Amino acid sequence: EDQVTQSPEALRLQEGESSSLNCSYTVSGLRGLFWYRQDPGKGPEFLFTLYSAGEEKEKERLKATLTKKESFLHITAPKPEDSATYLCAGALTDSWGKLQFGAGTQVVVTP
């Protein structure tokens, strides 16, 4: 069964304390790995798409990397405004772009 698993479930960081979120996937064919940010009461907001192992993408304090079995979202020197739930999702090859989401990692950054 295709599955996307995120860890940890929750992460509490001090401002400036860098950390990484993990997204592991067991899918028969991965067309792309997506990272989204979700704030309370809002829909997910697109961050990155990664297509092949070894690929990296950066946006401000966030950097996403992809291996053959997992992806990492690195948060460097986070600020309180980085507090959100971060969702990863796999797009399966044998689908019409259907996204299989993980449960998310809730990140809280305190001043």
Add this chain to the structure above:
Amino acid sequence: EAGVAQSPRYKIIEKRQSVAFWCNPISGHATLYWYQQILGQGPKLLIQFQNNGVVDDSQLPKDRFSAERLKGVDSTLKIQPAKLEDSAVYLCASSPQVFGQAFFGQGTRLTVV
């Protein structure tokens, strides 16, 4: 560019009642998705339209849920009759192409009591 519009934002109904949600995707986006997000979980795809045709409804509880996309633009999702376990946020998303970046609306929070 206007985003994905959804209404209503909140809805409270009693079990066995019916409810409908509306979605207006970003102009020109051929792909439209409805996702269900239960508290503490990631979104789960209910149905996907390509233009006005259904390409994936494998996880849609068809005995109570239905959806349509009119003229390949707006879409409605209906639940009839609702159950307690349908309490969730219903998210609409659209994409300019299959496997492209999906843009999400703010969602409709449904509470079934």
